[in-house]
Amino acid sequence: VQALQPALIIYPQVDDQNITKSSPPSEGSLQSRNSLLGTSFWRDERFLRIAAQAIFVIVVVGVLWFAINTMLTALESRGLSPNMQFWSQEAGFPINETTILDYDPTRPFWYAFVIGILNTLRVSILGVVLATVLGVIIAVMRLSTNWLISHIALAYIEFHRNIPLLVYLFIWFFAASSLPAVRESIIWPGPIILNQRGLYAAWPILAEGGVLFLIVLGIGFLASVIAWFGLRYIEEISGTRTFKWLVSLAILLVAGVIGWFLSGGQPILIDIPILGGFNYTGGLRLTPSFVALILGLVLYTAAFIAEVVRAGIQAVNRGQVEAGLAIGLGKYQTLNLVVFPQAMRVIIPPLISQFLNLTKNTSLAVAIGYFDVFFVGRTIINQAGRAIEVFIMIMAVYLIISLFISLILNWYNRRIQFATR
Amino acid sequence: MRKNLFSSWFDGILTVVGVLIILFIVWTVGDWMINQANWAPVLDFPLLYLVGQYPRDQLWRVGLTLWTTSFLFGMSWGNWGNLLRTFALALGIFLGAMALYPTLSESFTLNIRLALLLNPLLIYLGYLLGKRSFISGRIVLVLWLLSAVLTIILLSGLGGQNGLSPVLVAGMVGLVTIYIGYSIARHLFAAGRTILVVLFSFLFAIGVAFLVFLALGQIESTGVLPGVGTTLWGGLLVTMLLAVVGIVVSFPFGVALALGRRSDLPAVRVVSTAFIELVRGVPLVTILFMFSIILALFLPAESRLDRLMRALIAMIFFSSAYMAENVRGGLQAIPPGQEEAAQALGLPNWQITLRIVLPQALRLVIPAIVGQFITLFKDTTLAIIVGIGEILFIGRSIINSNPKFVQHQMEVFFFIAVIFWIFSYVLSSSSRQLESQLGVGER
Numbered sequence: 001v002q003a004l005q006p007a008l009i010i011y012p013q014v015d016d017q018n019i020t021k022s023s024p025p026s027e028g029s030l031q032s033r034n035s036l037l038g039t040s041f042w043r044d045e046r047f048l049r050i051a052a053q054a055i056f057v058i059v060v061v062g063v064l065w066f067a068i069n070t071m072l073t074a075l076e077s078r079g080l081s082p083n084m085q086f087w088s089q090e091a092g093f094p095i096n097e098t099t100i101l102d103y104d105p106t107r108p109f110w111y112a113f114v115i116g117i118l119n120t121l122r123v124s125i126l127g128v129v130l131a132t133v134l135g136v137i138i139a140v141m142r143l144s145t146n147w148l149i150s151h152i153a154l155a156y157i158e159f160h161r162n163i164p165l166l167v168y169l170f171i172w173f174f175a176a177s178s179l180p181a182v183r184e185s186i187i188w189p190g191p192i193i194l195n196q197r198g199l200y201a202a203w204p205i206l207a208e209g210g211v212l213f214l215i216v217l218g219i220g221f222l223a224s225v226i227a228w229f230g231l232r233y234i235e236e237i238s239g240t241r242t243f244k245w246l247v248s249l250a251i252l253l254v255a256g257v258i259g260w261f262l263s264g265g266q267p268i269l270i271d272i273p274i275l276g277g278f279n280y281t282g283g284l285r286l287t288p289s290f291v292a293l294i295l296g297l298v299l300y301t302a303a304f305i306a307e308v309v310r311a312g313i314q315a316v317n318r319g320q321v322e323a324g325l326a327i328g329l330g331k332y333q334t335l336n337l338v339v340f341p342q343a344m345r346v347i348i349p350p351l352i353s354q355f356l357n358l359t360k361n362t363s364l365a366v367a368i369g370y371f372d373v374f375f376v377g378r379t380i381i382n383q384a385g386r387a388i389e390v391f392i393m394i395m396a397v398y399l400i401i402s403l404f405i406s407l408i409l410n411w412y413n414r415r416i417q418f419a420t421r
Numbered sequence: 422m423r424k425n426l427f428s429s430w431f432d433g434i435l436t437v438v439g440v441l442i443i444l445f446i447v448w449t450v451g452d453w454m455i456n457q458a459n460w461a462p463v464l465d466f467p468l469l470y471l472v473g474q475y476p477r478d479q480l481w482r483v484g485l486t487l488w489t490t491s492f493l494f495g496m497s498w499g500n501w502g503n504l505l506r507t508f509a510l511a512l513g514i515f516l517g518a519m520a521l522y523p524t525l526s527e528s529f530t531l532n533i534r535l536a537l538l539l540n541p542l543l544i545y546l547g548y549l550l551g552k553r554s555f556i557s558g559r560i561v562l563v564l565w566l567l568s569a570v571l572t573i574i575l576l577s578g579l580g581g582q583n584g585l586s587p588v589l590v591a592g593m594v595g596l597v598t599i600y601i602g603y604s605i606a607r608h609l610f611a612a613g614r615t616i617l618v619v620l621f622s623f624l625f626a627i628g629v630a631f632l633v634f635l636a637l638g639q640i641e642s643t644g645v646l647p648g649v650g651t652t653l654w655g656g657l658l659v660t661m662l663l664a665v666v667g668i669v670v671s672f673p674f675g676v677a678l679a680l681g682r683r684s685d686l687p688a689v690r691v692v693s694t695a696f697i698e699l700v701r702g703v704p705l706v707t708i709l710f711m712f713s714i715i716l717a718l719f720l721p722a723e724s725r726l727d728r729l730m731r732a733l734i735a736m737i738f739f740s741s742a743y744m745a746e747n748v749r750g751g752l753q754a755i756p757p758g759q760e761e762a763a764q765a766l767g768l769p770n771w772q773i774t775l776r777i778v779l780p781q782a783l784r785l786v787i788p789a790i791v792g793q794f795i796t797l798f799k800d801t802t803l804a805i806i807v808g809i810g811e812i813l814f815i816g817r818s819i820i821n822s823n824p825k826f827v828q829h830q831m832e833v834f835f836f837i838a839v840i841f842w843i844f845s846y847v848l849s850s851s852s853r854q855l856e857s858q859l860g861v862g863e864r
Contacts, residue, residue: 053688060692067719074718146432148439162845163838164799167813171838174830360704367806374706387714395703402702 075388086384087113093379095371097287109380113390116376117397123293123372124359124401130298131358132351135305142310153306160303166364169296173368176288176295182279193273193280199291200273203284209263216262220255224248289370293362301358308354312347313339344416352409356402363398373397453831462819462826463836467522467529469819470836473655473810477528482575482646483658484536489568491516491540493561495547500561507851509548513541515843559604566597576658577648579641584648587637595630602626651729655810657840659729663811664798667736668744668790674737675744676783680774682749693745700742705803709735713807732809740797747789751782784859791852795845802841812837 041047075081087110095103095115099122103115141153160168177196180186185195193200206214224247231244260267273283316339324334365372371379377394381387427433463470472483491512498509520537522529550556570593578584602625606618640646654662681693700708712735713728726734755778763773802813810818816833820826826833 049686053686056686056692057688071715071718144435145428146435146439148436152439152442158846159842162795162799162842162849164802164813164841166802166805167834167838167841170813171831171834174834178828363704363706364803366706374704378710381714387718391707391711391715394707398704398707399699399702 071388080385082386082388084389086386086389089384091380091383093383095376097290097371109384112376113373113380113393116371116373119370119376120359120362120365120372120374120397120401123290123297123362123365123370127294127297127301127358127362128355130294131301131305131354134298134302136309138302138306139309139313142306143313157303157306160300161307165296165300165361166367168300169292169364169368172296173289173292176292179288182275185275185280191272195280196288197279198288199284199286200280201284201286202270202272204268205271207263207266207269210267213259213263213267216255216259217252220252220259223255224251227251287370289365289368292368293365293370297358297361301354301361304354304357305351308347308350309343311350312343315346316342341416348409348413348416352406352413355405355409359401359405360398458832459826459829460832462816462823462829462833464522464524465526466815466819467524467526468533469815470656470812471519472658473815474653475655475658476649476653479578479647479649480533481536482578482649484533486568486572486575487516487536487540488543489571491543492547493565493568495544495549496551496556496561496564497547498544499548499551499553500556500558505851507854508847509544511843511847511851513544516540563597563601563604566600567594570594570597574637575646576654577651578646579637580648583650584641584646587634587641590637591630591634594633595626598629599623599626602629651727652810654729656812656815659804659809660798660801660811662729663733663736663801663804663809664794666733667740667797667801668794670737671740671744672790674741676748676779678741678745679748679752682745683752697742697745700739701746705735705739705800706806708739709803709807711735712738728807729809732804732807736797736801736804740793743793743796744790747786747793748782750789751784751786752778754785755781787859788852788856791848791855795848795852798848799841799845812840 072081088108090105091107091109091112092105093112094105095112097119098115099118101111101115101118103112138153138156141149142157144150144153176198179194179196182195182197185193187193190202191200192202228244228248231242231247234240235242235244271283273280273285320338320342321334324338325331329337362372363374366375366378369375374394377390381390384390427436468477468480472480475483494505494509494512498505516537517540520534522534551561570590573593574585574590579587579590599622602622603618605625606621609621610617678693678697681689682697684690684693709732712731716726716731716734759777759781760773763777768776801811804811805814805817808814816837820830820833
């Protein structure tokens with residue numbers, strides 16, 4: 001070892017880190033050199049890496065431990081040591097809007113929280129679907145060759161992109177709550193009834209035997225989907241036309257008719273809201289908060305989605321369209337087979353983040369009194385005085401929803417990226 | 422005209438429908454604005470919208486910070502060329518227009534109007550000065566840092582229960598002057614005298630901090646700058662404060678997190694990634710709420726932070742994660758050849774990151790950061806949920822203060838929306854200019 005020391009003097013400035021960085025495969029040779037030269041351990045890169053990480057982890061864990069410890073002591077001194085028992089206590093606060101499940105104030109806290117989750121999901125799913133549809137329509141308008149239409153879309157986009165969502169939601173909420181009183185309701189054909197207390201509309205409900213009808217229809221739907229894919233497979237193999245759309249539609253229709261007769265002729269009733277006493281009863285009822293939240297979120301997010309879609313479509317080279325037309329595809333076919341698949345690759349990643357934004361923005365419901373998971377959680381905190389436990393649950397719900405959306409869309413993204421290359 | 426509007430019968434119908442829609446909207450909104458709206462809740466309280474409850478006899482302090490900011494924006498515009506032109510001009514026009522606020526309110530005195538009207542002039546003077554060749558970018562940067570400290574001192578005031586303690590301020594000034602001392606020392610001493618340079622900059626900073634401490638003690642005893650608690654701050658002042666502090670302070674954190682996420686040390690990478698994804702996965706409202714309620718539990722009882730401070734920390738926390746993702750985008754855009762070339766030259770890792778990769782990456786992400794600033798600026802309205810007196814909060818309190826205004830909420834929201842719209846639109850259009858000047862899109 002002593003004899004080899006001069007080697008160190010010849011290469012004094014060569015930093016070990018740089019060598020590994022630029023040529024990872026030479027790790028082995030570097031190690032042998034290190035051991036040969038007997039490098040001091042504080043110059044050994046392997047040691048330094050581990051030491052740096054150890055210090056980093058110790059600092060992070062230390063800070064977290066300190067914070068959590070202070071919190072636990074503070075909570076204990078107030079007699080609020082974390083536990084999850086309180087979830088089964090009676091909630092005692094009303095929720096004016098429910099889906100699927102029924103609710104009344106005698107239910108436990110956890111049940112109220114579940115209602116909150118369902119309400120968040122309802123707004124998110126409906127919002128994402130509607131915002132996508134509207135966004136695509138506005139993007140198409142923006143790309144229109146008609147100057148006026150294109151600039152109306154531009155004005156729409158610029159208006160929405162530059163104002164805060166919360167102000168916009170307040171505007172819609174104020175508009176929804178300054179509708180006329182129940183007696184002077186605005187009645188649109190349908191009937192759709194608008195008044196101070198919300199929006200009422202005709203809504204289908206299941207009659208006796210309705211479940212049977214739905215089951216038969218569901219089986220028919222499955223059969224028609226299987227038939228469609230089967231026929232497409234045959235089409236791809238043999239190259240003959242199989243009328244897959246016609247066949248699967250026919251299967252669905254037949255299933256519907258069979259179900260209709262099995263259920264006794266009247267499976268689904270239309271429930272029409274009727275003015276009785278002080279309010280309308282029956283049918284679909286949406287609170288002003290819900291209407292304002294959905295309208296605000298959809299109109300706002302649609303502007304952002306429109307920009308995403310427009311950028312995606314414009315990213316497709318014009319030569320692609322010309323080539324499509326040149327090989328004899330129709331205008332629709334060019335759009336469907338050439339432009340769209342390529343545009344999707346550009347559109348999907350930013351679209352994912354818009355969907356996530358919309359989902360996270362549903363939490364603004366708290367400002368206009370819609371009982372989403374955040375508002376319910378906050379009410380539980382006020383009622384039970386359990387901030388930490390409820391808060392962890394709220395965060396977990398949002399994280400799971402976000403994760404779920406990105407997983408699905410990332411999977412879809414990978415699929416189309418693969419399919420088109 | 423024919424080609425643009427009436428190229429086919431379908432196009433013609435679309436055009437006609439479009440014209441009808443525009444006429445309908447213009448008619449409805451115009452009719453509402455002129456005949457139905459009652460603009461009293463907007464017009465009668467100009468000072469509330471601008472500064473909230475800030476003591477009326479101390480308004481000169483807000484005015485002074487506004488002047489320094491305007492002047493420095495002018496200087497930056499002169500110094501950095503046209504990059505800031507749109508924004509500086511728009512700021513001047515906006516503040517000048519504010520002077521003409523059509524109000525009968527007596528609190529909005531002639532002096533305030535004149536003070537606002539002075540801003541465009543100061544921007545122009547700053548521009549003229551900034552154009553001079555002896556003003557370097559470094560000087561402008563130092564002036565910005567000093568003006569930040571000055572702003573904090575002026576707005577909070579000194580001593581008392583609500584003001585800052587002179588020791589704290591002197592410490593802040595000292596931190597800023599270390600950099601000035603370092604710049605001077607680099608000129609004074611020959612290269613390689615690292616110890617001398619470090620010693621000089623520290624001694625310089627300590628000296629300046631001590632002088633500042635003495636001066637502040639004098640000022641405090643005269644009572645010229647009484648402390649003003651943050652509960653009195655409000656309106657556009659707080660909105661701007663939340664947005665600007667949020668973006669500026671989150672910048673170093675964002676860079677650190679972005680580098681951490683790309684680090685080849687697994688522990689650092691995992692922690693950075695976990696932080697970024699965790700924060701990006703939840704809404705801002707939950708983070709604001711968490712800091713307003715739970716931060717008090719996490720910290721020892723002695724270190725109580727006031728409400729505005731907690732909201733600021735929440736903003737920084739939230740913004741850092743998004744900043745990290747923006748910076749990471751820039752880092753990924755740097756071709757690996759740059760790093761390899763630096764390695765070939767024998768630069769150590771930290772110098773490669775600091776001198777080669779980061780300067781190029783940060784230049785690329787400026788437009789993205791402006792975009793993030795716009796989002797954050799709009800998101801400051803969410804602070805209303807934890808009771809911070811920003812402009813939307815002020816608007817709602819005005820509505821609730823008088824039963825007559827309850828029917829006229831729309832006017833207030835419309836006014837606030839217009840203010841946000843103007844700022845965001847100017848920012849986004851200057852960001853677009855910036856993008857084309859930096860040539861980001863073309864790479």
